[in-house]
Amino acid sequence: MKRRLEELEELKKLGINPYPYEYPVNAYSDEILRNFRDEDPPMNVSIAGRIMSIRRMGKATFSHIQDSRGKIQIYFKKDVLGEKYDILKLLDIGDIIGVKGEVFRTRTGEVTVKVDDYQILAKSIRPLPVVKEKIDEHGNRIVYDPFTDKEMRYRQRYVDLIVNPEVKQVFIKRAKIISTIREILDSHGYIEVETPILQPVYGGATARPFVTHHNALDMDLYLRIADELYLKRLIVGGFDGVYEIGKDFRNEGMDRMHNPEFTMLELYVAYKDYNWMMEFTENLIYNVCLRVNGTSKIKFGDNEIDLTPPWKRVPMFELLKQYTGENLEGKSEDELRAIARRLNVDVSSKIGVGKIIDEIFSELVQPNLIQPTFVIDYPIEMSPLAKRHRSKPHLVERFEVIISGMEVCNAFSELNDPIDQRYRFEEQARLRAQGDEEAMTIDEDFIRALEYGMPPTAGLGIGIDRLVMILTNQKTIRDVILFPHMRPEK
RNA sequence: GCACCACUAGCUCAACUGGUAGAGCAACGGACUCUUAAUCCGUGGGUUCCGGGUUCGAGUCCCGGGUGGUGCACCA
Numbered sequence: 088m089k090r091r092l093e094e095l096e097e098l099k100k101l102g103i104n105p106y107p108y109e110y111p112v113n114a115y116s117d118e119i120l121r122n123f124r125d126e127d128p129p130m131n132v133s134i135a136g137r138i139m140s141i142r143r144m145g146k147a148t149f150s151h152i153q154d155s156r157g158k159i160q161i162y163f164k165k166d167v168l169g170e171k172y173d174i175l176k177l178l179d180i181g182d183i184i185g186v187k188g189e190v191f192r193t194r195t196g197e198v199t200v201k202v203d204d205y206q207i208l209a210k211s212i213r214p215l216p217v218v219k220e221k222i223d224e225h226g227n228r229i230v231y232d233p234f235t236d237k238e239m240r241y242r243q244r245y246v247d248l249i250v251n252p253e254v255k256q257v258f259i260k261r262a263k264i265i266s267t268i269r270e271i272l273d274s275h276g277y278i279e280v281e282t283p284i285l286q287p288v289y290g291g292a293t294a295r296p297f298v299t300h301h302n303a304l305d306m307d308l309y310l311r312i313a314d315e316l317y318l319k320r321l322i323v324g325g326f327d328g329v330y331e332i333g334k335d336f337r338n339e340g341m342d343r344m345h346n347p348e349f350t351m352l353e354l355y356v357a358y359k360d361y362n363w364m365m366e367f368t369e370n371l372i373y374n375v376c377l378r379v380n381g382t383s384k385i386k387f388g389d390n391e392i393d394l395t396p397p398w399k400r401v402p403m404f405e406l407l408k409q410y411t412g413e414n415l416e417g418k419s420e421d422e423l424r425a426i427a428r429r430l431n432v433d434v435s436s437k438i439g440v441g442k443i444i445d446e447i448f449s450e451l452v453q454p455n456l457i458q459p460t461f462v463i464d465y466p467i468e469m470s471p472l473a474k475r476h477r478s479k480p481h482l483v484e485r486f487e488v489i490i491s492g493m494e495v496c497n498a499f500s501e502l503n504d505p506i507d508q509r510y511r512f513e514e515q516a517r518l519r520a521q522g523d524e525e526a527m528t529i530d531e532d533f534i535r536a537l538e539y540g541m542p543p544t545a546g547l548g549i550g551i552d553r554l555v556m557i558l559t560n561q562k563t564i565r566d567v568i569l570f571p572h573m574r575p576e577k
Numbered sequence: 578g579c580a581c582c583a584c585u586a587g588c589u590c591a592a593c594u595g596g597u598a599g600a601g602c603a604a605c606g607g608a609c610u611c612u613u614a615a616u617c618c619g620u621g622g623g624u625u626c627c628g629g630g631u632u633c634g635a636g637u638c639c640c641g642g643g644u645g646g647u648g649c650a651c652c653a
Binding site for chain 2: 151339469
């Protein structure tokens with residue numbers, strides 16, 4: 088770095104501003120490579136990018152520069168550039184330059200820009216990890232000494248993005264996934280809304296919140312753990328379909344599937360139930376995958392996953408029976424604890440019936456569900472916002488979508504009976520008193536809204552990060568979040 | 578929060594049972610006007626994550642701490 092600061096000073100002494108204001112770009116690496124024809128008249132281009140390699144050979148120098156679209160070789164010649172050629176020695180890998188020149192094909196066949204003139208656009212004073220690569224005879228990219236240090240890749244994502252082009256592709260695809268979801272939802276006439284992230288009462292999920300403080304009001308506020316209760320208020324307010332794509336925050340552990348802040352899509356549609364929502368969900372995800380990947384059969388880890396609808400719909404208790412050999416339906420808390428012991432599943436003494444079942448399910452059933460599966464009809468105790476099942480009163484009309492063992496969606500026929508809702512909240516309060524810190528707190532204003540009357544409604548939540556993981560074949564959530572949460576350095 | 582593993586030059590990695598810390602790339606100097614992991618000659622580069630301890634001697638062994646990874650716990 089010291090050496091580069093000296094170069095910076097030398098440039099300034101020569102009257103060259105190493106940080107100029109703009110540069111007229113009229114072409115990109117990928118277009119130039121794609122459009123070049125040997126028989127066409129020579130084409131002049133003006134491109135800008137970062138120097139990724141330099142091969143100096145006395146009075147001629149080859150270099151590759153990388154722009155937003157890819158890389159292209161450039162060729163400097165002493166007899167073309169004269170004195171300006173000598174300034175090249177002050178350039179380094181990592182510097183950003185603009186070059187103008189004619190496109191030609193080298194003797195070895197690579198389409199290259201022969202530089203008539205160049206300009207330094209930003210001097211890099213911190214050395215970039217140098218990744219060397221070669222394209223083999225099959226067109227495969229072989230990388231030597233790849234930049235792999237996970238900690239540095241996540242902390243200095245900018246470096247990761249410069250040096251590892253496949254990382255950039257994941258995030259471009261992520262953007263496309265989200266914009267495609269928007270297009271589809273908008274085309275159905277659903278209204279995108281924004282609801283509070285700072286909430287006086289948090290709800291809509293069972294999780295521990297982040298707490299912050301509002302100074303002027305001298306009160307604690309919570310970062311939302313879900314959008315649910317506000318979006319349902321909007322259904323009460325007369326919207327037929329609303330959705331929100333935004334960050335939720337949960338004060339829980341971090342691992343391959345969890346980041347403390349994550350992106351969630353929630354959608355609520357009036358006059359529909361969870362059966363309708365299942366069909367909607369499988370079509371949504373199928374179409375997003377088609378548009379983004381061009382196919383509905385994708386690889387995830389060692390598995391091939393087929394997202395073509397219809398997806399299997401299986402009641403939760405049926406899956407439990409299938410994978411554990413035990414019938415858990417209608418069992419008391421004591422009986423469930425005994426079964427858990429028999430199945431070698433550890434359950435905390437603080438949790439109730441719903442969570443014991445959930446525990447057994449996530450340990451013994453969920454990892455086996457690789458192809459997209461609607462798990463339907465959950466016990467009422469673990470779903471305080473869902474409507475009671477129309478024919479089985481101890482269950483609710485709820486589904487989750489499991490893909491590759493990962494929970495990607497959660498949805499219900501929404502509970503719109505204000506009396507039942509109050510009763511369910513009170514049950515949660517009882518669990519909380521028992522020591523379940525994640526049980527929900529009662530939201531009086533939400534109940535008041537239901538008291539005015541909410542139409543029958545279907546609601547859906549999709550974990551966007553996890554969906555992106557599946558559609559881009561990434562095994563950890565950190566690889567689909569640009570700046571995953573990290574402990575502070577030092 | 579717990580367990581296991583990792584941390585050595587800018588990057589990727591070596592260093593046997595404890596015995597002078599090394600290579601490739603990058604950097605620096607030189608040669609070279611079609612190279613492409615350019616090549617050839619030469620040079621410099623280290624708080625071995627941090628702090629203690631054991632030892633004549635610690636990158637290596639022990640204790641404590643940090644960060645990361647993986648798993649568990651926790652997690653609509």
